[in-house]
Structure formats: structure tokens, C-alpha cells
Amino acid sequence: MLSIGVRYLLRILPILLLPPISTAYLLSAIGLRERLYAPLYVFISFLSLPCGLVLIVQWSDYCDKRQARKLDAVLPPRVKDSTIGSRNTMHSMIDNFQNGYFGENLTEWARLYGPVFNLRIMFENRMFTTEPEHIKSILSTNFNGFEKGSHFRFQFGSLLGTGIFNVDDELWKFHRGISRPFFTKERISNLQGYARHSDRALARLTERLQSGYAIDFQDLASRYTLDWATDFLFGVNVGSLESILPYPAASRMNAPQSMLTPADAFVQSFSAAETAASMRTRFGPVWPLLELRRDKVKQHMSVVYDFVDPIVRAAVERNRNREPEQKASNEEELTFLDYLVQHTQDMTILRDATLNMLVAGRDTNSFLLSASIYGLAENPYVLSRLRTEILDAFGPTGTPTFQDLRALKYLRAVLNETMRMWPPVPINIRKSKEAALWAPVAPGQKPICVPARTKVSFSVLLMHRRKDLWGPDADKYDPDRFLDTDERYTKYLAPNPYIFLPFNGGPRMCLGSEVGYDQATFFLVKLLQAVSEIALAPDAQPPESVPTWKGREKVWFTSHINMYYKGGLWVRMKRADGMEG
């Protein structure tokens, strides 16, 4: 099997060879071949390659301008970069991903060029926007004008396959249709799953804190959401909360790699695959050339498949053993996977759908919980106010019902503020099908033209922090801005709800948004009944994950597909009953 890089090379080879071959042919046809010194003949033939590329680039620029003129619109400003193929821009993207404050380079370009600009890498346009009206157009009002597209599928294919995140049109409708019934009120209002797994997670947390060591809360949250998600979606609890939790590196208490449980190995490999897949975006269209020898995503996937395949096979087996009348009568009791198996037995579709659901439902929720803990650790006043709301409602041991979860106004504001500052999905990609028009960014200006078949990126994280949209204190963490009694709410959010989009919007909006809120709310209620103080544990944070920036977040948040904390989120907590831990 050829590598992804070689396949790409074979695809573009005819285009690369066309100019030298046709020049050589032309030189022969006009009789210059015999008269030219042979090396010069070869040199001229090959010189036609860069010349041909320049012509193609100029031609496509000309076409874009013509499209914009026809629509009486303007193209977004281009990030200035005089290096060939915008190498500086590419390096800035890679450097920011590896070493920088998330999106700082994009913020700087937005300061220079405005909220929409053309982030061109390797001669390929990518319109980047943080403008609510543009994001609304992509996601909702001009939904049919944009798609994930073939580029996205190619880039994320080895990771997401044919799952819901990676497809368009009919296949997307199939996945969406199959998934939607699992998010009805009847199904999501059963809180037993949250209760079971959060009890176990809190028991592990208490155990660890009593041992005197700090805990990586991100790790705990990701185990909790993995066990919950596999249970809820596939009817199997993979029991990742039963493994040995990681200790601070300096303690030398960690188990060797060889002792990883299948669930731990899955989490590590999947995260490595996500990082490798999202790294590709930073190299523009030529990323496959860096994977000539091997697919850098696929190399992690065999461990991932080892974990997922038995779950899928068990569901296929269960389905085979079910009588036809049983299948028809008990749809309500089926898990997502059991239901899916009744519609297709294709192992690739089943595996991809399963993995996509895990990406959707696990990583996002795990980061929401982790970022909430970070916000509370850094803002003791918010923590204390939140505890008061929780204790007033349920006392130190009461358990919320489904209705109760939605009545906790301050907790909802805390979750919203957390997702404003650190949205679990901070950036997204689409592609225009036809030339599209976006609203001008200032009154009196012409609309903006997005040429046909152009990549488009938008960042809700950057939009969520815009001072012109959220007020002068947009950089500050303050849940009050989400309370309808707060004047910032009336002034900014109420008249323009599209400025807050942690779950996206429109027909492809997150299916699990309510589950996300409920799960995090339930967990935080239970945690804060038991815990009265939370503090970061910088001594336990791996040194390479301590940020180099000053005056901002004290832990390193970054993103592959979803946000995560590099090196984890190490914290200590104090129990409310006064016992050590």
C-alpha cells in the first residue's frame, strides 16, 4: 500500500511534469532542440515549471479578483508575506502551535487587517474570520454554500474516516439522522450514568488527594468522560477510572509504559493521532510531502482500532442474536451503537461512527470540566459563590434531578464563561462551494467575496474575546456577564447571540450541547459539595508544560481538534469536611 505522501505525489506529478514536457515538445517542434546546447535545452524545459506555477498562481489571483468585481465586492486583505509560498506565515502557524499562546498570531493579524483576512500558505488562500455575521453565514444562513469538503476529508481521513465530522451531503444526513434520536429529552434525562461515573471519579480523586499528592484533573476528567461516553453510547464501561492515576513526574511513582491498560493506550494513541492530523493544517496543501514514508496519523491508529473494534464486534454479535421482533420492539432501550448496527453491518462505517462519537462526546466534555476547574482555582470568589448556590439548592449531600440541573443559574453562567474564554472547539474549517458573499465589516464598505472552492477558517475563541463584541473587559474571566441581570448581558449578548458559539450553530450544530451542560453541571455539583478550595499545583506541573508567557493563563492550553492542557492540569483541593486531601 502506497503512503499518503506518495499517493499525493503521484496525483500532482502529471501537473508538475506538464510544463517541462510541453516546453521540450515546443522547442523540438520549432526546431530549437538541435540548435541548443543539450544542458541548456534541459534547463529551459525545467525552468518552465516555476514559470508555469507563477502563471497558475497569477491566473487564479486574476480569477478571484474578477469574481469579486462581478459581485461588486472586495477580497479580504492578504497577510503580507514576501517569502516564497508564504513560508513565514507557515512558520508562524507551526511555531504558535508548538510554543505560543493559542491564536496569538491570528489575533495580531486581526489587529493589523481587521476581523477577516486571507491567511495564504503555499499559494493557497484561506479566508480566516472572527466576524459573527460571517460565521453565521457559514453555519446557518448560507449553510448549503459551504462544506467540510475534500481537503478536510483528505487531511482528517486517517483519523475520522467516514464519520459524522468528516462527511458532507447524504452521508452526513445519514449519520445525523441515526444520531439524533439519542439526544431526545427522554434519553438524556436519565442521570444514573452521570451519578455512577462521577461517584467513581470523585472516589479516585479523594483517594489521591488523601495520599498527599497533587492530581492531574484533566486526566481524571478524561477518564470520567470516557467511561461515561462508552457506557452511554455503546453500552460498555471501559473502566478507565480503575487504572492507576498518573503521579507528578518528580514523584517517580508512575507505572512504566508497558503497564498501560488498553483504555490508557487508546487515550494516548488517539491524542497523538489528533495532534498529527491537526499539525497538517499548518503546512498548507503540501503537508502530504512530509508523509512520504508513512502516514503520521495512521501509525497511531492500530492501538485505537484494537480498543474500538471489540466494542463494535460485540454490538454486531448482540444484534445477530436478537430476534427480529425484539429488534422492532425495544428501540428505546438500544444504545447508539446497537441502533447503528441495525442499519449497517459495514465494519468501517461502524468503527468510524463509533470513533467520531467518542471524539464528539468525550474530549469536549473533558476539557469543559478541566477548564472550569482552572477558572475556579484562579478565582476563589467565583468558587465560593458557586458553592453557595449548590449548597443552598442541595445541601452537602443531596443529588440534583434533571430539572434541578437547569435551575442553577450561576453554575450555567460559570460554564458559559468557561466556554467563552476556552471553547473546547476553538477553531473550525470549511470550504466554499460557490463564490459567497459576506457582510462588510463596517457600514458603507463593500461586501466581502469568498471565491468558489476556497478554504475558510473561523475561530470562536478569538470571536469570544473581541472587545468590540464583549466589552472592554473581554479578556477577563467573569461569569456575571452571562446573568440576565448584568448590564453587559443586555448590552452585548442579548441583542447578538451569535457572538457566543461554543457549540457552533445551524444544521450542523452540536447534537450533544445539552448533554455537555448536564454532565458538567452534575459533576461540579457533586465535586463542590465535597471540596471547598481548589489550587493549581505548579510544583507538579511538568516543567516543559509551564507556559513561557507572562500575565496570562498559568497552564498551557492548546488544541488539536479539541482544546487540552499540555502536560495536564495539576491541582490540589481541600475537602469541605476539613479532612486533609
Ligand code: HEM
Ligand atoms: C462541552 C461539550 C461540547 C462542546 C463544546 C461541543 C462542541 C461541538 C462543536 C463546535 C461541533 C461542531 C463541529 C464541526 O462542525 O466541525 C460539535 C458537533 C457535534 N457534537 Fe458536540 N460538543 C460538546 C459535547 C458533545 C457531546 C457530549 C456529544 C455526544 C455525546 C456531542 C456530539 C456532537 C456531534 C454528534 C456533532 C456532529 C454534528 C454534525 O456534524 O452534524 N457533542 N460539537
